[in-house]
Amino acid sequence: MKVLLNGESIQLAEEIVTVADLLTHYEIQEKVVVVEINGEILTRVEHQSTRLADKDRIEIVHFVGGG
């Protein structure tokens, strides 16, 4: 499926089914990240149960230095 990931159009491999799979694919499953799909913010526990769909708009954010 094709998704918009942090503003970039990405073709996802077939084995990526859930948000948790996506985070593992990019090796960020251990990091402090927050995922938003089509404007809906997910809690950490929802990563495993949330399935991705074609044309999803996915935002993955984290904390960076700031004042």
Place this chain on the structure above:
Amino acid sequence: MLKIGSLSFQSRLLLGTGKYPSYEIQKAAVEISEAEILTFAVRRMNIFEPSQPNFLEQLDTTKYTLLPNTAGAKTAAEAVRIAKLAKASGLCDMIKVEVIGCDKTLLPDPVETLKATEELVKEGFIVLPYTSDDVVLARKLQEAGCHAVMPGASPIGSGQGIINPVNLRFIIEQATVPVIVDAGIGSPADAAFAMELGADGVLLNTAVSAAKDPVKMAKAMSLAIEAGLLGFEAGRMEKKRYATASSPKEGMSIG
């Protein structure tokens, strides 16, 4: 003791985490500052380069209270979204509302700041709005239920210090929540001055991160805030136009 909402802190220095020369220097500066509240921004992750270091990962998050900001927001709706993203990390309930209304001065948009504050209070956040030094706006933010007001001393990152102490004092005198002077602090003297005016705390970033020696400056800020607080509590002397001798006039051995 600085009390914000249900939380209490020994330190009255809130430290920003942006623009340090290196993570090593930043870590040392944070430690020596004794700050307990650290601010962060929320940004898209560069997922295509996951090995990039991140300061938060090097931090014992159980030792600090994270204060994410809504920097980048230009509307209340954007600020509320960023706040919710931050909270979904599970690491924090506090949010620094920062809604910028002018790109050149980085001064806050008062209308959107108030709207975002109202919404986030309803959502159960501990809300600390960054605001201009406007006493009426500060009062309205309090009425909206914010947990601290954070008036700027001067424009963000400018290091101009406190350019309107009269307005800050007005805000402090009518405050029903802690007043944290946020933005524009340049030197330890500025931080001490803020505390001498009666502020409950000081939030700064660039004054430390852009110092030639950020670690030493972090220590200096910590001491200045303590000194300013003690000075405020002690109550300064009245200013007089003319001199008054400190030594007695009687018993002089001359003449």
